[in-house]
Amino acid sequence: MPRQYKDYYAILGVSRDASEEEIKKAYKKLIKQWHPDLHPENKKEAEEKFKEIQEAYEVLSDPQKRAMYDRFGYVGEHDFSQQASSTTFEDIFRDFESFFGRDVFDIFFGERGSTQEAQKAARRRAGEDISITVEIDFSESLVGKQVPIEYERYEMCDHCHGEGIEPGSGYQTCPRCHGSGILREERRSVFGVFVSTRTCSMCGGSGRVIKEKCHVCGGTGRLKKRVRTVVNIPAGVTDGTKLKVEGGGNAGYGGGPYGDLYVIVHVKPSKKFRRQDDDIYAEITIDYLQAILGTTVRIDLPDGGSTMLRIPPGTQPGTMFRLKGEGAPSLRTGRRGDLYITVNVKIPDDISGKEAELLKQIARMRGVDVL
Numbered sequence: 376m377p378r379q380y381k382d383y384y385a386i387l388g389v390s391r392d393a394s395e396e397e398i399k400k401a402y403k404k405l406i407k408q409w410h411p412d413l414h415p416e417n418k419k420e421a422e423e424k425f426k427e428i429q430e431a432y433e434v435l436s437d438p439q440k441r442a443m444y445d446r447f448g449y450v451g452e453h454d455f456s457q458q459a460s461s462t463t464f465e466d467i468f469r470d471f472e473s474f475f476g477r478d479v480f481d482i483f484f485g486e487r488g489s490t491q492e493a494q495k496a497a498r499r500r501a502g503e504d505i506s507i508t509v510e511i512d513f514s515e516s517l518v519g520k521q522v523p524i525e526y527e528r529y530e531m532c533d534h535c536h537g538e539g540i541e542p543g544s545g546y547q548t549c550p551r552c553h554g555s556g557i558l559r560e561e562r563r564s565v566f567g568v569f570v571s572t573r574t575c576s577m578c579g580g581s582g583r584v585i586k587e588k589c590h591v592c593g594g595t596g597r598l599k600k601r602v603r604t605v606v607n608i609p610a611g612v613t614d615g616t617k618l619k620v621e622g623g624g625n626a627g628y629g630g631g632p633y634g635d636l637y638v639i640v641h642v643k644p645s646k647k648f649r650r651q652d653d654d655i656y657a658e659i660t661i662d663y664l665q666a667i668l669g670t671t672v673r674i675d676l677p678d679g680g681s682t683m684l685r686i687p688p689g690t691q692p693g694t695m696f697r698l699k700g701e702g703a704p705s706l707r708t709g710r711r712g713d714l715y716i717t718v719n720v721k722i723p724d725d726i727s728g729k730e731a732e733l734l735k736q737i738a739r740m741r742g743v744d745v746l
């Protein structure tokens with residue numbers, strides 16, 4: 376029964392002659408991209424993808440496993456499709472036993488897991504990223520703000536330095552796979568007995584497990600802690616801006632590096648101002664007499680201050696004034712956009728009899744027909 380061939384290079388999107396550095400880089404990028412927490416709508420698919428990426432990286436990041444994979448197309452599993460057709464299933468079985476007997480295995484992996492360092496490195500994995508949301512006012516989004524935040528994350532266990540191993544304790548042969556790193560499954564059907572193999576989940580294929588887990592963290596190497604800190608929201612953020620705080624995520628596994636913290640900024644909309652790119656738009660309403668005769672009005676600025684705006688005589692309703700450099704600062708360049716003020720003109724509907732008389736005089740002067 377042919378086993379499924381997985382193209383680990385394709386999974387990581389690297390070429391077959393990719394360097395260790397390239398593989399690591401591709402893995403780091405993908406593992407962030409496919410973190411199941413980031414795909415709540417299709418978690419199952421993300422989880423599968425996530426596992427696949429990890430599997431590919433486990434093999435390609437280990438020079439010995441990679442060499443074996445390049446040569447045989449698999450690691451630690453026997454490709455039964457290569458068997459001669461005359462072989463009985465029992466033969467396959469026996470062959471299997473010898474194939475995966477310690478001797479053969481050790482040839483492939485050399486000093487397989489013989490040093491503690493190699494074991495530790497195999498268990499080491501980066502922690503997950505964490506996302507939190509903070510809310511700020513529109514005016515704060517223009518000047519920036521130091522926002523206190525509080526969230527839960529896993530931190531490295533100090534007692535075992537994140538390795539999950541009780542200091543002074545070593546390793547023992549994995550009780551599930553008895554040191555082979557491989558689990559064998561046998562399935563009987565009308566066609567005979569099919570045997571499939573997979574990497575032992577208990578020891579991750581290393582054949583060894585920790586003798587004594589850290590008594591403080593229970594072997595995970597991590598402890599849940601409440602974090603209180605201050606995040607610096609830069610001037611110019613818009614609703615939905617995602618800020619990265621490197622190392623602010625969960626502690627890694629087996630002493631691996633911390634994940635990152637993503638702070639998603641929610642900017643409360645303003646009643647007065649509307650931002651478009653780095654320009655800001657607002658409206659003011661003036662009296663019809665001000666529009667005719669001109670005036671100077673005090674207007675609010677988006678970042679909280681105010682300024683005087685001169686309205687020239689004869690200003691038409693809907694006229695737009697531009698206040699250069701009073702818009703929002705660009706998050707990338709810091710350069711400020713402009714503020715645009717549209718002028719509405721209010722026509723009074725409550726004038727007195729005296730006012731009406733005076734206006735009728737003006738109407739006659741201008742030859743305008745009125746009621």
Ligand SMILES: [Zn+2]
Pocket residue numbers: 549550551552553554555556557575576577578579580581582583
């Ligand atoms: Zn095992």
Ligand SMILES: [Zn+2]
Pocket residue numbers: 532533534535536537538539540589590591592593594595596597
């Ligand atoms: Zn610990």
